[in-house]
Amino acid sequence: MKEIKIIEVKSEIGAGTRGASLGVEAMKIASLDLKSDFFKQYDSIEVENVNEMLYDGAEHAHAKFIDGVMIMEERVCLEVYEQLFDEFFPIIMAGDHSTAYGTIAGIKKTHPKKRLGVVWIDAHADLHSPYTTPSGNMHGMPLAMACGFDNLECKVNDPKGETIEYWEQLKNVGVAGPKIYAEDIVFISVRDFEKPENYLINKHNMSFIETEDVKKLGPVKIAERALQMLDHCDYIYISFDVDSMDSRISTGTGTPVPNGLTVDEAKVLNEELAKSPKVCAWEIVEVNPTLDTENRMAEGAFEIMEATAKAIMARPVMAE
Numbered sequence: 209m210k211e212i213k214i215i216e217v218k219s220e221i222g223a224g225t226r227g228a229s230l231g232v233e234a235m236k237i238a239s240l241d242l243k244s245d246f247f248k249q250y251d252s253i254e255v256e257n258v259n260e261m262l263y264d265g266a267e268h269a270h271a272k273f274i275d276g277v278m279i280m281e282e283r284v285c286l287e288v289y290e291q292l293f294d295e296f297f298p299i300i301m302a303g304d305h306s307t308a309y310g311t312i313a314g315i316k317k318t319h320p321k322k323r324l325g326v327v328w329i330d331a332h333a334d335l336h337s338p339y340t341t342p343s344g345n346m347h348g349m350p351l352a353m354a355c356g357f358d359n360l361e362c363k364v365n366d367p368k369g370e371t372i373e374y375w376e377q378l379k380n381v382g383v384a385g386p387k388i389y390a391e392d393i394v395f396i397s398v399r400d401f402e403k404p405e406n407y408l409i410n411k412h413n414m415s416f417i418e419t420e421d422v423k424k425l426g427p428v429k430i431a432e433r434a435l436q437m438l439d440h441c442d443y444i445y446i447s448f449d450v451d452s453m454d455s456r457i458s459t460g461t462g463t464p465v466p467n468g469l470t471v472d473e474a475k476v477l478n479e480e481l482a483k484s485p486k487v488c489a490w491e492i493v494e495v496n497p498t499l500d501t502e503n504r505m506a507e508g509a510f511e512i513m514e515a516t517a518k519a520i521m522a523r524p525v526m527a528e
């Protein structure tokens with residue numbers, strides 16, 4: 209059994225809508241309302257954020273607050289690295305999804321020679337670069353950073369030199385160059401992407417599991433299938449964006465999309481995935497209580513996190 213360490217990352221500069229930095233606290237309130245001792249059970253540590261940059265307005269049109277995102281990726285990378293080094297299992301509670309790249313970089317820094325697989329449970333593919341982003345929001349870019357994709361073939365923007373300098377630096381956080389292969393990503397419930405992302409998905413023949421498949425086969429079978437797809441990987445990271453859940457449920461998130469998972473499907477899916485001893489870190493992102501009613505999103509998210517943590521604690525230790 210490995211001890212869990214909670215890493216709190218209350219950063220929201222990568223999102224276009226304000227409020228995702230409050231998601232962590234909203235989930236703590238949910239734990240109290242649901243009478244859980246989760247936050248007493250596990251220690252947590254907070255990564256300092258740079259949200260005050262928001263007061264200055266965005267300078268980089270095609271990569272908003274990329275200078276701040278750079279700082280956050282470095283910080284998250286180091287914290288994840290340290291916790292893994294100390295043999296903890298990190299559960300990362302983050303704000304916007306951009307910092308998931310810091311987590312990936314931290315895992316890669318810990319195991320530079322190992323092959324890292326990613327299960328990306330999300331409504332979005334988050335594969336944009338400053339050259340292709342429709343919004344300039346950096347929470348749409350973490351997987352492009354991790355794969356080292358510029359996607360110039362689909363270039364629609366002309367980012368300025370300083371933006372490109374930061375983008376180049378970003379790709380080298382933790383260890384130099386790409387952290388993962390596109391073929392080592394399994395997308396689950398991704399259903400809202402732009403053309404440039406589609407291009408990459410087809411070019412690299414990336415793995416997809418649709419919401420419909422989850423409903424048809426059930427989350428247990430789907431988890432099994434996803435793990436099988438990553439059988440050749442040494443470690444697996446799970447990134448759970450709450451907008452993977454249906455927009456009727458995910459009322460408290462910045463970019464809701466219809467045709468998503470239910471809380472129950474997401475819960476069982478994450479639990480089953482987390483049972484694999486290869487899974488070395490789990491992350492939950494994009495809870496935004498300012499958009500919500502009666503903290504429903506955070507309550508659903510908390511339930512999923514608690515069930516996943518239980519599954520992690522119950523599993524046998526992986527032989528190194």
Ligand SMILES: NC(=[NH2+])NCCC[C@H](N)C(=O)O
Binds near residue numbers: 348401449463
């Ligand atoms: N992690 C997220 N919620 N990402 C949403 C990204 C939405 C859109 N593809 C964009 O780049 O602006």
Ligand SMILES: [Mn+2]
Binds near residue numbers: 331332334347449
């Ligand atoms: Mn996302």
